[in-house]
Amino acid sequence: MPLDKNGIAKRIAKELRDGFYVNLGIGIPTLVANFIPDGMQILLQSENGLLGIGPFPGKADIDPDLINAGKQTITSIQGAAFFDSSASFAMIRGGHIDLTVLGAFEVSETGDIASWKIPGKLVKGMGGAMDLVASAKNIIVAMMHTNPQGESKLLKKCTLPLTGVGVVKRIVTDLAVLDVTPRGFKLIERAADVTVEQIIRATEGKLIVEGEIPVI
Amino acid sequence: MNKVVNNAKEAIRGIQSNMTVMLGGFGLCGIPENCIAALAESDITGLTCISNNAGVDGFGLGKLLLRHQIKKMISSYVGENKEFERQLMSGELEVELIPQGTLAERIRAGGAGIPAFFVPAGYGTEVAIGKPVREFEGKMYLEEKWLKADFSIIKAWKGDTSGNLIYRYTANNFNQSMATAARITIAEVEELVPAGTLDPNCIHTPGVFVQRIFQGTNYEKRIEFATTRD
Numbered sequence: 001m002p003l004d005k006n007g008i009a010k011r012i013a014k015e016l017r018d019g020f021y022v023n024l025g026i027g028i029p030t031l032v033a034n035f036i037p038d039g040m041q042i043l044l045q046s047e048n049g050l051l052g053i054g055p056f057p058g059k060a061d062i063d064p065d066l067i068n069a070g071k072q073t074i075t076s077i078q079g080a081a082f083f084d085s086s087a088s089f090a091m092i093r094g095g096h097i098d099l100t101v102l103g104a105f106e107v108s109e110t111g112d113i114a115s116w117k118i119p120g121k122l123v124k125g126m127g128g129a130m131d132l133v134a135s136a137k138n139i140i141v142a143m144m145h146t147n148p149q150g151e152s153k154l155l156k157k158c159t160l161p162l163t164g165v166g167v168v169k170r171i172v173t174d175l176a177v178l179d180v181t182p183r184g185f186k187l188i189e190r191a192a193d194v195t196v197e198q199i200i201r202a203t204e205g206k207l208i209v210e211g212e213i214p215v216i
Numbered sequence: 217m218n219k220v221v222n223n224a225k226e227a228i229r230g231i232q233s234n235m236t237v238m239l240g241g242f243g244l245c246g247i248p249e250n251c252i253a254a255l256a257e258s259d260i261t262g263l264t265c266i267s268n269n270a271g272v273d274g275f276g277l278g279k280l281l282l283r284h285q286i287k288k289m290i291s292s293y294v295g296e297n298k299e300f301e302r303q304l305m306s307g308e309l310e311v312e313l314i315p316q317g318t319l320a321e322r323i324r325a326g327g328a329g330i331p332a333f334f335v336p337a338g339y340g341t342e343v344a345i346g347k348p349v350r351e352f353e354g355k356m357y358l359e360e361k362w363l364k365a366d367f368s369i370i371k372a373w374k375g376d377t378s379g380n381l382i383y384r385y386t387a388n389n390f391n392q393s394m395a396t397a398a399r400i401t402i403a404e405v406e407e408l409v410p411a412g413t414l415d416p417n418c419i420h421t422p423g424v425f426v427q428r429i430f431q432g433t434n435y436e437k438r439i440e441f442a443t444t445r446d
Contacts, residue, residue, distance in 0.1 A: 047316065048242045049386045056445040064245060064437035065373075065387040071243040071296075072443035082385055084392035084420070085242070085268070086324040089317030093335060112340075122301055123313070125293035130343060131317030134336035165340030 002174040003191050003216070008142050010035045011189075011216050012101055012172050015140060016042055023047065023092065023132060025102030026070045028142040032101055043077075045097055047128040049088050052080025069128065089128070093135045100136035102129060104143050104168075106158045109205035111168040111180040113141060114160035126163065133164035145173035145202045152204035154178070154185055175199050177216060184208055189216045219379045219423070220408070221430045224254035227402045231255070231367050234262040234287070238323065238363075238394040239277065240370035242268050243296075243440050246387030247276050248371040250404045250432035256280055264288040266323070266365060268316065268390050270300050275438055284308065290363070292316035296440065315343060318360050320393055326362040327396025327425070335360055368398035371432075372421065375405035376412070379426030380419045388420065395425045404432040 003011065005028050013035035016022065023045045024030050033053070036042050044053040046068045053068060054075035061075065068074045076082075091097055104115040113133055116126040133139055146152055154171065170188075171178045176199045177189040184206030190199060192215050200207055221227045228251055231237065241247030252271075255263075256279040263286050270289050271277035280286050281299050288310040294300060303309035314322070315337040325333055334357035338344050348359040370391040373384035381403055383391060395401050403421075408431035 056443050059444050064439050065385040067245050071440040084388045085320035085390050086393045124295035125313045127293040128316035130315035131337040162341045
């Protein structure tokens with residue numbers, strides 16, 4: 001069975017290490033917060049100026065002055081810190097954030113990512129995505145392996161306008177975990193009951209399959 | 217030196233059509249509601265607005281869009297606004313999109329007297345078109361230039377009569393850097409207190425950056441996406 005969104009988030013949570021500072025994008029990446037292992041301390045960064053995102057508030061605790069980068073109301077944890085936007089991106093640009101997880105429309109076999117603009121559709125802007133992908137030490141993309149039309153999102157070369165060049169390290173999809181290597185995508189793990197052949201068919205870019213591929 | 221003005225109408229005196237104005241806030245969080253309302257009641261048009269977002273229909277900068285007072289937006293993300301989309305599609309409105317961290321740093325640089333600097337964001341993308349690139353320690357960077365404005369209009373939680381400011385939670389966002397980057401900075405605050413009342417250890421924006429200050433009224437603090445765990 002291919003993974004659902006929670007399954008993808010749960011697999012990405014395995015990449016977390018105690019003490020990591022992590023920026024989670026909108027969509028599937030946000031769900032990773034629900035799978036942080038017990039006893040592990042992770043500080044979630046919100047690029048609008050918060051280190052230490054807590055759970056969503058109860059109805060009575062909503063505060064309009066406390067939102068995440070998706071403009072949703074949130075809370076902050078004990079030990080959180082607030083700061084301005086330029087300090088926030090200094091953390092990102094300066095390499096102080098250990099892991100960034102974000103969604104994408106397309107990823108290329110050389111680690112290029114397209115995630116912000118579809119020509120012909122209204123352009124809303126890149127927000128902080130270009131800053132994040134250009135600077136984080138480790139970038140994991142969370143996305144479906146194919147688009148709703150069944151076409152591969154793991155390509156030789158991105159067709160959409162780029163967010164960053166040669167920046168993606170690892171991709172977790174509904175079908176597989178793949179690393180971006182100098183030789184192309186390398187298959188690391190497969191979803192339970194998904195065959196290597198299925199993954200090969202769903203991947204347009206160069207795919208390296210070596211040895212037995214363990215199940216996620 | 218008296219920085220205190222009575223209200224938003226008095227505070228925006230001197231802002232003229234076709235000027236460049238920075239407006240603090242992220243989404244609707246930490247926006248200068250009183251001054252935006254005063255601008256919306258004025259005849260000022262042709263503004264170039266530097267603001268991370270463009271408000272929503274009828275609130276925040278959406279109020280100025282509705283009255284066609286904005287000629288150009290310089291932002292990182294401009295969704296959630298139908299009138300904005302309409303004006304953009306019809307060519308009435310010009311938009312320059314800038315990666316959010318680069319936008320924040322260009323504003324900071326403007327306030328700090330740094331004309332240009334290098335960032336990795338946007339290298340190899342359409343954001344890089346026309347910009348000098350340079351390699352540092354094996355990585356490619358784009359040259360970006362400072363941003364400055366005629367006026368900055370910002371919102372703080374508490375302020376004193378010396379112009380010292382303290383922001384609350386994530387309502388700081390772009391306000392702190394914008395406070396430094398204009399010829400004249402107008403601060404509207406929820407609570408204005410006499411100088412000497414705020415703890416000097418806790419000031420985010422020192423008063424040197426603020427030329428006019430007033431206590432705002434009737435803050436709506438609208439929420440774009442109320443999200444709860446219930």
